[in-house]
Amino acid sequence: MISPTRYREVITMADQIIEMFSYSFMVRALIAGIFISLCASLLGVSLVLKRYSMIGDGLSHVGFGALAVAMAFGAAPLKVAIPVVIIAAFFLLRISENSMIKGDAAIAIISTSALAIGILSVSLSTGINTDVYSYLFGSILAMTSSDVIMSVVLCVIVILLFVFFYTRIFAVTFDENFAKATGIRAGIYNMLIAVLTAVTIVLGMRMIGALLISALIIFPSLSAMRVCRSFRAVVLTSAVISVICLCLGVTASYIWATPTGASVVIANLIVFICFWIAGRVKKS
Numbered sequence: 001m002i003s004p005t006r007y008r009e010v011i012t013m014a015d016q017i018i019e020m021f022s023y024s025f026m027v028r029a030l031i032a033g034i035f036i037s038l039c040a041s042l043l044g045v046s047l048v049l050k051r052y053s054m055i056g057d058g059l060s061h062v063g064f065g066a067l068a069v070a071m072a073f074g075a076a077p078l079k080v081a082i083p084v085v086i087i088a089a090f091f092l093l094r095i096s097e098n099s100m101i102k103g104d105a106a107i108a109i110i111s112t113s114a115l116a117i118g119i120l121s122v123s124l125s126t127g128i129n130t131d132v133y134s135y136l137f138g139s140i141l142a143m144t145s146s147d148v149i150m151s152v153v154l155c156v157i158v159i160l161l162f163v164f165f166y167t168r169i170f171a172v173t174f175d176e177n178f179a180k181a182t183g184i185r186a187g188i189y190n191m192l193i194a195v196l197t198a199v200t201i202v203l204g205m206r207m208i209g210a211l212l213i214s215a216l217i218i219f220p221s222l223s224a225m226r227v228c229r230s231f232r233a234v235v236l237t238s239a240v241i242s243v244i245c246l247c248l249g250v251t252a253s254y255i256w257a258t259p260t261g262a263s264v265v266i267a268n269l270i271v272f273i274c275f276w277i278a279g280r281v282k283k284s
Contacts, residue, residue, distance in 0.1 A: 028145065035156070047197065082198070086198045138208045223241050
């Protein structure tokens with residue numbers, strides 16, 4: 001039997017969830033968040049398997065730097081950030097593949113430099129205001145109707161490109177040398193993954209925040225890999241986990257007035273722990 005106090009708490013929480021959908025900013029956040037989380041989870045599987053997972057963190061810092069400079073000069077943040085982050089993704093791959101500076105070192109150099117430029121630009125112009133704070137840590141209130149439309153359109157393009165080139169992305173992810181031997185131009189598809197990741201990160205920064213967006217890429221795929229063995233199963237499971245955690249995080253942030261980005265990441269962390277335990281039990 002459920003105690004009367006517990007019953008009232010459940011009813012109150014249900015009323016709050018229903019009330020949440022009466023606010024347009026919450027609906028906008030959920031719509032944009034679901035599409036962004038789908039893109040992040042699909043790309044995250046390839047990034048984690050190729051050991052490029054920290055590219056997401058590096059590109060988010062570049063994105064913040066570009067957004068900060070754009071705001072300092074009065075330009076449209078997203079229109080500036082997307083091409084800048086795409087260029088950064090290109091350079092990260094090229095530097096990592098063709099120079100003495102490898103992987104994590106290249107990411108550290110570019111990401112910290114971009115973050116420093118962004119902070120310096122902000123301090124010399126507007127200072128740390130609400131807009132800058134929302135890009136760093138995320139904010140549901142920051143999502144406007146135009147942001148949602150742009151996010152949905154670009155996310156649909158990302159998903160369609162991923163589905164259309166699925167077999168080639170699969171080949172490049174698991175065995176790049178074999179893919180090259182079969183005639184697949186691995187460099188192009190590595191660049192496609194990086195570009196799609198760059199777009200997804202810039203779109204997600206508005207709601208999740210530059211400092212937390214990489215978690216949206218890494219956690220769902222790692223959780224799915226604890227219990228799934230095929231690439232397709234990992235991709236599908238990762239997508240489901242990502243959407244569920246996004247919805248749980250946004251709902252929790254509304255009910256308990258917590259930061260959206262942090263709530264989504266904590267939801268992903270809890271799910272990862274559960275899947276890790278399930279994976280251990282499955283193996284034993």
